[in-house]
Every structure is written in C-alpha cells, then in structure tokens.
Amino acid sequence: MEKKVISKAVINRLPRYYRYLGDLLEKDVVRISSKELSERMKVTASQIRQDLNNFGGFGQQGYGYNVEYLHSEIGKILGLDKKYNVIIIGAGNLGQALANYADFERRGFFVKAIFDVNPRLVGMSIRGIEIRLMDELEEFLKTNEVDIAALTLPKTQAAQVASDLAKWGIKGIWNFAPTDFNLPKDVTVENVHLAESLMKLSYRLSVKEKEQQEKEQQEKEQQ
C-alpha cells in the first residue's frame, strides 16, 4: 500500500465504519454493497468508496465488500490489531465507568490499574482492577509497560499529572479534563470534552428554536 497522508476527516469517520461493520458481523452479514452501507450510515456511497480508497480500496466491483475482511482491515488501520495497556487516573464515577466498560477489552484495551489521590479508595477494586494511590504511579510506570493513560481528573490537577506522565514515558493520553495540555510532540492526546459536546447541543437547540419562532412570526404576519 502506498504511503500517503490521510485527512483528519477520513480518520474521524473510520471508527464509525468499524462500528457499523461490527454490527453487521454480529448479525452474520457476509457481504454488503457500498449502496447498502451508505443507506445504513447515512453518508453517500461515493463518500464511502472515496474514504476506503485512501487505504487501497477493499471493494470488489459488483460484489460489494466482504464484511469480515473490511472490518478486520479497518481495525488494523485503527491499530486495533495490537494490545494496549491502559491506566485510569481518577477513580471517580467517570474513571469507574471507563474501568467497567468491558467492551474496551474486546478491542484490545486492557485496564491494568486505577490511581486516585483519595486514600480511602485504595485497596478497592473495580472488575478486579486495583485502585492505587497516586504516589505509587511513578514506580508503577517503571515496572509496567503502559501505553495509554486515561485522565478523569479535575482540570486543576490534570495538567501537572499529564506532564508527569509525559516525563515518565507515557505516549498516549485520553483526556477527559476540560483543559488542553502543553506536552512534547511525541505524546498523543485525544480529548473528550463533555462540556463542549453539551454546548454544541445547546447551540443546535437554540438555532432550531429561533427558526421556529421566526416561522411562527411569519405565519402571524401573513394572517
């Protein structure tokens, strides 16, 4: 496969393809045309073909895609053919939710430890994963290979912890704190900003409300 730069928009769509193909696999669907897939996913068939062409195609003209093969190939592109050791920092509700999400394991993400500053949580465990005191983090990272740290901390603590993690060799950070970090370029950060997602929802609701009001106003004026 030729090496080329894949646009961020394509990358953002890949996990969704992977999810839909996984759902099809669960339903024992063997083949799917780009037309059928496009109807399910509500994107155009040409968009799908274009996106997948970035990775060399996968389609057989007239025969559609082999679901299992395409699912597995997209999985490889997404790095899901590897195993990732994950730690969770912050054992609050959100940290516990992540630790409890068994589906992550099915995709190769294994939670190895949970850390928290609260000594009262230490010794407790979630799905067999022990909660440890933050003080043990550096030592833990010396003796365990960890690929990804999920940060579910208040924003006041998150930046310091993130820069410690970078110093101690962590290369992937899954950040849930409402803040951005200033980290070396070799550290990859993926943010989940919940408050920003909620604001996008309120924006769209408020645009629709305004449109509705204007429509009603116009109807009144026409009467």
Next chain:
Amino acid sequence: MEKKVISKAVINRLPRYYRYLGDLLEKDVVRISSKELSERMKVTASQIRQDLNNFGGFGQQGYGYNVEYLHSEIGKILGLDKKYNVIIIGAGNLGQALANYADFERRGFFVKAIFDVNPRLVGMSIRGIEIRLMDELEEFLKTNEVDIAALTLPKTQAAQVASDLAKWGIKGIWNFAPTDFNLPKDVTVENVHLAESLMKLSYRLSVKEKEQQEKEQQEKEQQ
C-alpha cells in the same frame, strides 16, 4: 446581525473559545488581543478573527477583545443564556458522573431526574436528584418540561428509548450509547462515542509507532 449559515467547523470551535475565555475571566483578564488568544489556543490569529467575524466581529482594532463581553456573546450564540432542564436515563457510573458534574449547572443545565430500569436504585439520589424507575418516564414528561435527555444506556436499549423520548416530545438528546438513531428531524442528537474516541487515539499511536519503526530501519540501513 445578518443571518447566515455558520459552518460546522466554526461551531465546533466555539465551545473551545468559550472555555478559554472563561479561564481568562477567572484570572481577571480584561482584554486580550487575537494574537495572545491565538498563542494560548494554538490556532492562528487570523482563524480566530475569521471565526468571530461570522458573528459580526466583537473586536476593536488595536484594542483587542473585551474578555467578559466576548465570553458572554459567545455564550449567547451557544444558547447558554437560557436554562435547560435535563434528565439522565441510565443511572450507572456514567449517568452518575454526569449527575455529579456541578459545572453543568453553572452553564444553565439543570438535572431534574435520573431514570433507570433497576428497581434497586429507585429512591436513591445523587446530589439531591432522585433516581426513578423507567416506567415513570412518560408520566414525568407529561408533568415536567424537559429540554434534554442524556442517554447512558447499553446500545440494545438506547434506540427504543430514544424513539420513545421523541414521541413524548423531547427535542434534544445527548447520546452516550455506541449507536446512531433514526429520529424525526426536529429532534437534535449530539453523540459522545467514547469507543470511537479511543480508536482515534490508537490510530494516532499506531501511525507514530510505524513512523518510528521506519526511521529506525532507515538509520540501520545507513550504518
């Protein structure tokens, strides 16, 4: 202000502007130039000016932006000058995390009730918000005005609940289940797909790993 269609990319950036301006406000910063703001946010100053020009500007040439005014105006665009009544469906860890996040209230999102199918949770409360049985949902929506429902349900249940909510008049859904819905156009859905976010991280990690390996290979060959 003239009415025009604002691109999705601009909308996606607005909550981040709002967050940065909120941080500046907390630090009692009164004015900021687009240059300073751009350095903090790691976007170009011209991008900031362009984005804000969509909404009529707000800047005064040479004087920079008034932080409080800009924060409040962007808040209005995002619909944050209104109050939203929110219910959470699914009282697991994630639902509890959302219910516990007091910051949402500060922005106008008030959690009014939490629903779950598990009768053992009924009667418990989180931050004073009662957990109710799912069976009560329809009745609750008849007697309470609810703007947004946050769905933290397994994907097997989420689609049915979402279509019930639409039928009962809910116009905004904040969906955490790893599935897309087929709902009437007047229902706005904002998705938080955690597994997809994690896959984007593994993609980027795996691209960097490949680059690293290729670099090492080249160095070997050159020796």
